[in-house]
Amino acid sequence: MALPLAPLIWLAIWLYMRNRKGGAGGVDLSPGFWLFVWIICIWNSVFVAGLLFGGAAVSENPAWALPALAAAVFCFPWTFARWVLIPAGWTRAAYYVLRIPGTTLWKDRRGGALAGAVWAHTRSGRRSPRVDEWLQKKLAALSPLKAGGVAALALSRAAEGEIDFARGLMRLVLAFDRNARPRRILRVAVEWLAAEAATRGDWEAVRAIGSRRGVRTRWTLFASLAARRLLGESRPHALLLRAAWLLAPNRIGSLGLLRLALAGRQDAPVQREEGGLPATFSDLLRLHAALWKEGPASAGDLDRVQLGWSRLFMKGVAGGLRERAAAIAAANAEHVWEEARARIVGDLASMLREHGHSLAALTPSGLTEDIRARLEDEGMEELEHAAGALARRRANQQVLPVHDELVEWCALRDLYESLAGVASNGLRPLAFASVYPAASGHAVWLFNERGERPLGNALLRVLLEEARNAGDVEAERLQAANVAIPI
Numbered sequence: 001m002a003l004p005l006a007p008l009i010w011l012a013i014w015l016y017m018r019n020r021k022g023g024a025g026g027v028d029l030s031p032g033f034w035l036f037v038w039i040i041c042i043w044n045s046v047f048v049a050g051l052l053f054g055g056a057a058v059s060e061n062p063a064w065a066l067p068a069l070a071a072a073v074f075c076f077p078w079t080f081a082r083w084v085l086i087p088a089g090w091t092r093a094a095y096y097v098l099r100i101p102g103t104t105l106w107k108d109r110r111g112g113a114l115a116g117a118v119w120a121h122t123r124s125g126r127r128s129p130r131v132d133e134w135l136q137k138k139l140a141a142l143s144p145l146k147a148g149g150v151a152a153l154a155l156s157r158a159a160e161g162e163i164d165f166a167r168g169l170m171r172l173v174l175a176f177d178r179n180a181r182p183r184r185i186l187r188v189a190v191e192w193l194a195a196e197a198a199t200r201g202d203w204e205a206v207r208a209i210g211s212r213r214g215v216r217t218r219w220t221l222f223a224s225l226a227a228r229r230l231l232g233e234s235r236p237h238a239l240l241l242r243a244a245w246l247l248a249p250n251r252i253g254s255l256g257l258l259r260l261a262l263a264g265r266q267d268a269p270v271q272r273e274e275g276g277l278p279a280t281f282s283d284l285l286r287l288h289a290a291l292w293k294e295g296p297a298s299a300g301d302l303d304r305v306q307l308g309w310s311r312l313f314m315k316g317v318a319g320g321l322r323e324r325a326a327a328i329a330a331a332n333a334e335h336v337w338e339e340a341r342a343r344i345v346g347d348l349a350s351m352l353r354e355h356g357h358s359l360a361a362l363t364p365s366g367l368t369e370d371i372r373a374r375l376e377d378e379g380m381e382e383l384e385h386a387a388g389a390l391a392r393r394r395a396n397q398q399v400l401p402v403h404d405e406l407v408e409w410c411a412l413r414d415l416y417e418s419l420a421g422v423a424s425n426g427l428r429p430l431a432f433a434s435v436y437p438a439a440s441g442h443a444v445w446l447f448n449e450r451g452e453r454p455l456g457n458a459l460l461r462v463l464l465e466e467a468r469n470a471g472d473v474e475a476e477r478l479q480a481a482n483v484a485i486p487i
Contacts, residue, residue: 073097077097077098077104078116078184081094081097081116082116085116085120086119086120086123087123088123088124089120089123089124089126091118091120091124091131092117093120094113094116094120095113095114095116095120095138096113098117104182104183104184105182105184107146107178107181108146108149108181108182108185110148111147111148111152112148112151112184112185113148114139114148114149114152115148115149115151117138117152118152118155119188122155135156136156139152139156139403140401143451144453144455145402145406145452146181146454146455147173147176147180147181147189147454147458148181148185149403150173150455151169151185151188151189153169154167154169154170154173154189155192157169158192163196164414165410165414166196167193169410170189170196171193172458172459172462175458175461176457176461177457177458179487180454180487186215187215187217190216191219193209194220194223195223198223203230203231204227206223206226206227207233209223209224210223210224210225218244218247218248218249219248219249219250219254221248222245222247222248222257222258225240225241226241226257226258226261227261229241229264230260230261241258241261284309287308288309288344288347291305291351292347299355299358299361299362302352302361302362303361305348306348306362306363306365306368306371307363309367310367311365344367345367345370348371349374349375349378352371353375353378358421359371359375359421372422375422379419379422380419380430380431382415383431386412387435387439390442391437391438391442394442399450405442405446405452409439409459412435412439413439416432416439419431428469428470429470429472431470432466432470432472432475433470433472436472436475439459440460440478443456444482446459454487457482457483457485457487460483461483463479464476464479464483467479
């Protein structure tokens with residue numbers, strides 16, 4: 001027999017209104033209370049749905065199926081939104097269905113519902129200014145910001161083409177405390193990260209995501225098996241790979257990855273032959289100028305230019321520059337030569353940064369260490385400037401909306417990770433020491449003064465992990481104590 005719902009519902013509404021007022025009259029309710037309420041509601045709803053289906057079967061009246069469907073949606077909002085509303089691109093419907101209290105998103109119902117709405121909007125294939133504005137207002141109103149809200153912001157930035165920034169936000173979702181991170185949102189984050197890494201051909205990242213304990217899904221399991229096969233570390237049997245593909249969702253979308261893994265090849269950069277390099281100083285100078293002026297350059301083109309300069313330097317083509325310096329009556333031809341080399345190194349370092357290429361994309365040569373040193377110097381200067389600006393704004397109490405605060409913190413982290421990607425082993429601890437006070441102070445400020453305890457805790461977890469990587473024992477001990485504080 002179903003339990004009487006009316007008294008329980010009125011009690012929940014009364015406690016919610018008292019808690020919403022805050023102050024002395026507020027009632028501090030744990031999430032477990034709402035979970036209990038929802039379990040009772042599910043039990044009764046399933047009971048009622050069973051009666052409705054039974055009545056439909058007895059009376060042979062299809063109209064009984066409509067209230068039964070409504071009861072099913074009320075019981076399983078995530079399942080209905082995930083497989084019906086999100087693929088259909090019904091943004092507002094997905095949001096309001098996911099706002100129905102349930103056990104799936106109860107740790108972050110508002111943020112999780114908004115993540116589902118943004119997901120549906122990206123699947124719709126059409127951009128409506130009104131819907132975009134509505135989503136932005138919902139994002140701005142999220143406070144405190146939890147894992148679902150960060151995932152919604154990441155999906156929104158990815159839809160705008162900011163894939164690198166969205167990747168950083170999705171990685172931050174994994175750092176949230178599990179009490180502020182619904183498991184469904186965690187699954188969305190890891191599957192998005194694995195799929196995005198696969199599109200870039202970063203099979204190491206795909207394998208690492210699929211190997212994480214506690215966050216493995218059917219899709220990441222298939223992707224990690226494919227990545228292992230492509231990396232050649234192990235050769236999962238083709239039958240096992242096909243079975244994982246059949247069990248994973250979105251089989252049509254991942255068919256290309258299955259075929260690539262079965263073929264056992266990966267998209268590796270092709271090394272250019274020495275004969276393909278510019279033969280003369282004039283040819284190399286024209287190619288260098290063309291890459292500098294004409295916009296985005298591929299990693300292969302940059303590698304070709306730096307190998308050409310390195311070869312010319314090693315073969316003593318300095319004579320050509322010395323002759324040009326003498327022709328214009330330069331007082332110090334050697335100085336002109338060294339200045340030209342420094343300009344070339346600076347140009348190559350700038351093009352690497354502006355076009356988003358890694359130093360690892362360049363073939364080691366006589367210039368790569370000079371380029372690394374230039375990248376380190378520019379990166380340290382930019383990192384110190386950004387950390388100082390963040391610390392000064394916090395000291396001056398210049399408060400921004402919480403999602404803008406997160407964007408600034410993530411921008412600082414991206415600068416640090418960009419520098420850490422090219423820095424030598426000795427520079428990484430120095431880079432961490434320069435950014436740590438501002439980053440840690442900002443996270444603690446969000447936790448203590450802004451009331452963003454889940455977000456502050458997640459940022460401190462990121463700093464704890466990086467303190468371990470940088471070998472800063474004191475910072476590691478302090479952040480371990482901070483992370484242990486309940487949110």
